[in-house]
Amino acid sequence: MTSKKNNLQPVRGTQDILPEENRLHRYVESVALRITELYGFGEISTPLLEFTDVFSRTLGDTSDIVTKEMYTFRDRGGDCLTLRPEGTAGVARALISNGLAQNLPLKYFYRGPMFRYERPQKGRRRQFHQVGVEVLGVASSHADIEVIALAHHFLSALGLDHIITLELNTLGDLESRRSYRATLLNYLAVYKDDLSDDSRARLEKNPLRILDSKDEGDRHIIADAPLLKDSLNDASRHFFEDLQEGLVRLSIPYKLNDKLVRGMDYYCHTAFEFTSTDLGAQGTVLAGGRYDGLVSEMGGPVTPGIGWAAGVERLSMLVNTPPEEQRPIAVIPTGQDTTSDALMIAHQLRRKGFRVEYGYTGNVGKRLKRANAANACAAVILGDDEISRNVGLIRDMDSGKQTEVSMDLIDDFLSKFR
RNA sequence: GCGGGUGUAGCUCAGUUGGUUAGAGCGCGGGCUUGUGGUGCCUGAGGUCGUGGGUUCGAUUCCCAUCACUCGCCCCA
Numbered sequence: 001m002t003s004k005k006n007n008l009q010p011v012r013g014t015q016d017i018l019p020e021e022n023r024l025h026r027y028v029e030s031v032a033l034r035i036t037e038l039y040g041f042g043e044i045s046t047p048l049l050e051f052t053d054v055f056s057r058t059l060g061d062t063s064d065i066v067t068k069e070m071y072t073f074r075d076r077g078g079d080c081l082t083l084r085p086e087g088t089a090g091v092a093r094a095l096i097s098n099g100l101a102q103n104l105p106l107k108y109f110y111r112g113p114m115f116r117y118e119r120p121q122k123g124r125r126r127q128f129h130q131v132g133v134e135v136l137g138v139a140s141s142h143a144d145i146e147v148i149a150l151a152h153h154f155l156s157a158l159g160l161d162h163i164i165t166l167e168l169n170t171l172g173d174l175e176s177r178r179s180y181r182a183t184l185l186n187y188l189a190v191y192k193d194d195l196s197d198d199s200r201a202r203l204e205k206n207p208l209r210i211l212d213s214k215d216e217g218d219r220h221i222i223a224d225a226p227l228l229k230d231s232l233n234d235a236s237r238h239f240f241e242d243l244q245e246g247l248v249r250l251s252i253p254y255k256l257n258d259k260l261v262r263g264m265d266y267y268c269h270t271a272f273e274f275t276s277t278d279l280g281a282q283g284t285v286l287a288g289g290r291y292d293g294l295v296s297e298m299g300g301p302v303t304p305g306i307g308w309a310a311g312v313e314r315l316s317m318l319v320n321t322p323p324e325e326q327r328p329i330a331v332i333p334t335g336q337d338t339t340s341d342a343l344m345i346a347h348q349l350r351r352k353g354f355r356v357e358y359g360y361t362g363n364v365g366k367r368l369k370r371a372n373a374a375n376a377c378a379a380v381i382l383g384d385d386e387i388s389r390n391v392g393l394i395r396d397m398d399s400g401k402q403t404e405v406s407m408d409l410i411d412d413f414l415s416k417f418r
Numbered sequence: 419g420c421g422g423g424u425g426u427a428g429c430u431c432a433g434u435u436g437g438u439u440a441g442a443g444c445g446c447g448g449g450c451u452u453g454u455g456g457u458g459c460c461u462g463a464g465g466u467c468g469u470g471g472g473u474u475c476g477a478u479u480c481c482c483a484u485c486a487c488u489c490g491c492c493c494c495a
Contacts, residue, residue, distance in 0.1 A: 009486065064493045068419075086495085114495080119419080122489070130495060198492070214491080262494095273495095284495055311495030334453050368455035376455090383453060397455075 013118070013126025023325070024316040025129065028158065029111050032131040032310075035154045036109040039146065041133055044108040046090035048115075052082040054093050058266055058298055059086075069116045071126075083115035087132045087309055088266075088291065089298075095136055096300035104137025104303065111312070123282035123314045132288075132309035136295070139304040141239050144270045144290060145246035147306050151286055152252050154310075155274060158319050164274045164285060166253065168244075169260035171208070171268050172228065172236035174293070180231035181207055191221045211259045227258050239269055262287070266294040270306065279314055286310035328355040329414055330371030330397075334364050334383040342382045345392070345410070349380075352411055354418070372397060377417045380410070 010016060017025065033043070052072050071083040084090055087110050100106060111131040118124060133150065135143045148166070155164055171177060184207050192200070196215040203210070211222055232240070247254055254272075262271045271289040279285070288308025295303035329349065333342035346358045357374045359367035364381065371379050381393040381402075392410050395402045396417075405413045 012486075069493080116494080118493075119491095120487085124494075128495070132495090209493095281490060282494075287495060309495055314495060330455095332454090364453045365451075365455070370455085372455040379455085381453075385453095393453090395454075400455085402454085 011126070013120040015125065015127075021316065024319060025312050028312050028315045028319065029131055031157050032111065032154055033109065035157055036133055036150065038153075039107070039150045041107040041109040041150075044091060044094065044110050045112065046084075046087070046094050046110065048084055048113065049081050050084055050090055050093065052080040054089050054298070055082055055085060058089050058092070058294055069118055071115045071117055085114055085116045087112075087114065087130060088134060088294070088305075088307055091134045091136075091307075092295050092298055092300070092305070095295060095303065096298060101137070101295075101301045101303055105143075106134075106136045108134045108136070110134075121282065122280040123311070123317065125313065129312035130309045131312060132307060134305055134307035136305045137303055138306070139292070141242040141246065141270075143304075143306050144243050145250065147288070147308060148247065148270075148272060149250050149252060151272075151274060151288070151308050151310075155286065158315060159321065160276070160285075160315075160318050163278060163318065164276050165255055167257040167260050167273045167275060168247075168254045169257050169271045170229070170232065170236065170240040170243075171261070171271055171289070172232045173239075173268055176228075176232045176236045177208070177268070179233075180226075180228045183226050183231055184208070184210075187225050188221070194221060208261050212261050222259070229258065236269065243270060262289050266291040266297065268292050272308070274310075276318060278318060282314065284311075285314050285318065326355045326418065327375055327377040328357040328371075329417065330357045330359060330367065330374065330376040330379040332359055332364060332367045332371065332379050332381045334381060335387075337384055338382045338387050341387050342380075345380065345382065345407075349411070349414070354414060368395075378414060380414075 052070070055070060070085055073081060075081055091108055091110065095101060095106070109131070110133075111129065113127050113129050115127050117126060120126060133147060135147055152161070152166065155161060172180065185203070188195070188203065188207065188210070192203070194217060195203070195210070196213065196218050199210045199213050199215065199218050208228075210218060211225070211228075213219065213222065229237075229240075244254075257273075260271055260273060267289040269290040269292070273287040274285050275283040276285050277283065286308055287310075288306070290304070290306040292302075292304040294305060295301065331342050331346040331349070333339045343358065346356045349356050357371060357376060359370050362370070368379060376397050378397055379395045381395060383393075386393055386404075390407045391404050392407060393402055394405050394410070394413060403413070
């Protein structure tokens with residue numbers, strides 16, 4: 001059995017999600033759906049497959065996602081396609097494809113699988129699932145506030161508000177980043193030879209990323225580095241101040257983190273992460289930021305945007321109280337001649353909205369045992385005697401008390417178990 | 419891509435200093451109870467000891483490779 005199983009392994013980093021775990025996923029998604037609806041978001045579904053350009057042109061040539069984590073291949077027509085590694089680029093593409101920029105602002109919710117060719121780890125799969133939101137066409141920080149409030153609301157609704165922290169930073173606008181980049185490079189020039197290999201490579205391509213290096217030597221150097229916030233121009237500073245004021249007014253706690261830099265190049269201004277210490281090395285549960293340059297870079301009209309995404313698997317790991325489900329009612333025929341009647345009664349009960357477990361085989365004892373394993377609240381036992389008298393024997397599975405009930409009244413009687 | 423750990427029953431794990439039929443608990447099947455579950459007792463099924471190769475008279479055990487899982491790095495949700 002084991003060897004057979006090993007010959008039929010799923011692709012590395014992918015997994016079968018069995019009903020028990022899917023219930024949790026569905027719960028997480030349903031909460032996301034419910035809360036985002038409160039904020040006026042509509043669900044958008046974009047293809048899992050996009051032309052590779054959609055991601056490679058926008059995520060940045062230096063990002064890890066583009067350089068080593070994409071599932072990319074040529075299809076039979078010779079087109080270069082990629083399994084989406086994240087959701088934002090696809091939504092931006094959809095905005096352009098459908099001419100949606102006519103109807104700004106737009107608020108979209110999305111969910112579904114994402115693919116990243118990474119080494120699997122706790123809270124990290126090659127195929128994983130995200131829920132996310134995007135607000136397109138709003139330049140003011142009100143959108144940032146609203147989107148972060150939504151994220152906070154969502155996590156609270158999942159009961160996670162006490163184990164997560166909101167970390168917040170600003171990357172400033174393009175001008176601010178340019179000026180900071182120069183300042184930072186100037187500072188780092190002295191330590192050039194002391195930096196880690198990774199960070200030395202980043203000097204050229206994306207020096208901001210050196211800030212969140214975990215290399216100890218780097219951290220030492222970074223500790224005294226000039227801060228991005230000192231390079232912000234007035235517009236960027238005001239934007240960030242407005243955002244923080246808004247969060248304070250909404251009583252959303254946050255922690256400033258100068259070193260927080262998002263992985264993808266299209267971010268500007270707001271960058272935020274909700275983190276938890278309960279997830280091993282993968283502390284980030286939900287993260288996002290503003291990406292005013294994305295749509296135009298892709299060839300569309302200049303369209304500001306802000307959004308976030310959250311990992312469904314990671315959220316599921318933190319949610320330890322799965323939602324209660326309706327307890328079933330077991331329908332148990334006891335004689336050979338009663339099965340068709342039992343099937344009919346089960347059918348009728350289901351049509352009335354009861355959740356019904358129908359035991360296919362075995363004697364009464366076995367079926368009761370199975371009913372018990374299914375956490376049934378009641379069992380309807382039907383033998384020849386009951387059928388001929390048009391009654392059902394209803395057993396309360398918690399107390400063991402049994403009551404004979406006329407078939408005509410069975411719905412009413414069972415209602416109290418719901 | 420890099421480093422550490424682990425692969426024995428459906429699950430959680432013992433064990434074999436290399437030697438006939440490899441164990442436990444839980445779960446599953448049958449029975450005590452021919453119309454009554456959740457407790458108890460009895461009993462049964464289920465393993466080419468991850469896979470491939472090497473050493474050996476003999477490998478689940480030692481060696482090598484490989485795959486998977488896992489923890490961490492990198493990076494991210």
